[in-house]
Amino acid sequence: xxxxxxxxxxTRSATGRRELRELAAAVARRRPGLDVRLxxxxxxxxxxxxxxxxxxxxVVVPLLLSCGYHVRVDIAExxxxxxxxxxxxxxxxxxxxxSLIGNLPAADAVVLAAAGSSDPRWRADVAGVAARLPGPARxxxxxxxxxxxxxxxxxxxxxxxxxxAIAAYLLADGLFYRSLRDAGADTVTPPLCHDVAVADxxxxxxxxxxxxxxxxxxxxxxxxx
Numbered sequence: 145x146x147x148x149x150x151x152x153x154x155t156r157s158a159t160g161r162r163e164l165r166e167l168a169a170a171v172a173r174r175r176p177g178l179d180v181r182l183x184x185x186x187x188x189x190x191x192x193x194x195x196x197x198x199x200x201x202x203v204v205v206p207l208l209l210s211c212g213y214h215v216r217v218d219i220a221e222x223x224x225x226x227x228x229x230x231x232x233x234x235x236x237x238x239x240x241x242x243s244l245i246g247n248l249p250a251a252d253a254v255v256l257a258a259a260g261s262s263d264p265r266w267r268a269d270v271a272g273v274a275a276r277l278p279g280p281a282r283x284x285x286x287x288x289x290x291x292x293x294x295x296x297x298x299x300x301x302x303x304x305x306x307x308x309a310i311a312a313y314l315l316a317d318g319l320f321y322r323s324l325r326d327a328g329a330d331t332v333t334p335p336l337c338h339d340v341a342v343a344d345x346x347x348x349x350x351x352x353x354x355x356x357x358x359x360x361x362x363x364x365x366x367x368x369x
Contacts (some may be wrong), residue, residue, distance in 0.1 A: 147179040147197055147202040148350050150362040151227075154187030155318035159188040161188065163316040163337050167207070170343035185218040193208035193222040197224035202228050205349045209313060209336075210237035211259075213350065236269045239334055239345045241276055244311045247333040251309035253300040254335055258313040259320050260288030270313065277311055283326070286320045308334070315342075 148171065152164050166330050168182040183195040192204070204223060211233055219230055224251045228275055234240065248254060256274040261267060267290075274281040284296040295312065300308050308329040314321045324332045 145178060147181060147196070147199045148175075148346075149202050149204045150180060150182050150265075151192045151204055151348065152184050152188075152207040152208050152315070153214065154184035155316060156187060157200060157316075157318040157322070158326070159337075160317035160321070163335060164207070167337045167343060167346070170340070171346045174343055174347055185214045191221045191222075196226060198221050199228075204228055204230040205346055205348050206230065206233040207315060208233040209240070209315060209345070210261075210263075210269040212261050212263040212268040216263075234342065234345055234349070235313075236273050237345060239339075239341050240313075241273060243336055243339040243341060244277060244313070244333060245329040246339075248278065248309050248311055249307075249331050251278075251305075251307045253295050253303075253308045254311055255282040255300070255308065255321060255327075256284060256286050257284055257324055257327070257330055257332075258292045258312045258314055260285035260290065262288060267344070273313060281311060285353065286323050293324060293327040298310065301328065306330075312336075 145360050155161060164182060168180050172178055172180040182193055183190045183192045185192055192269045195235045198330060206219055208214055208332050215233055222228055233312050252276055256277060270283055274283045282296050286293055297308055306322045310327060310329040312321060312324055312333045312335060313355040314335055321335055
């Protein structure tokens with residue numbers, strides 16, 4: 145059986161690090177005998193580029209929420225020339241959408257809060273998720289260009305919203321997630337990794353839902369947008 149190389153972004157948050165380890169452990173429990181190796185593209189060690197050379201038969205599953213720079217460049221560079229396939233990232237996916245909706249309380253307005261990226265494909269993925277949330281939701285970011293979460297919340301308050309919910313499109317705890325607590329909304333949904341269905345989604349990717357219908361690995365190195 146191939147090794148499952150789970151690649152997360154990485155975080156300095158002790159809680160976020162624990163959550164990512166628990167997600168990898170949950171995946172392993174669901175598939176006895178499967179070698180699950182957790183690594184990262186930023187902040188934490190080991191990096192994916194250090195783990196890939198240590199295995200010969202593996203599948204890389206990005207624990208990321210869209211096919212942005214980290215997938216197209218960091219992970220693609222790490223597997224280039226190895227023949228190791230890279231699956232689609234975890235998002236966007238109906239499993240994540242269902243998790244967001246299931247955790248949203250009744251609210252006058254919903255803000256979909258995402259990390260932020262200049263990659264147009266990443267931003268399109270986030271907009272697609274927001275369009276399917278109740279409302280639909282307004283999109284806001286915690287970094288990069290575009291509307292910031294506190295500003296969007298303030299605009300909604302000024303427009304008369306009494307109860308505002310933030311749908312956190314973030315996998316684990318960290319600086320970005322914690323900033324949402326101070327954004328002025330009434331509620332914030334938990335990190336997506338808290339949903340047990342996410343571990344099953346990781347295995348679903350591993351079992352064959354690869355990019356381009358399971359025929360092609362992500363080895364094309366793109367440029368930062």
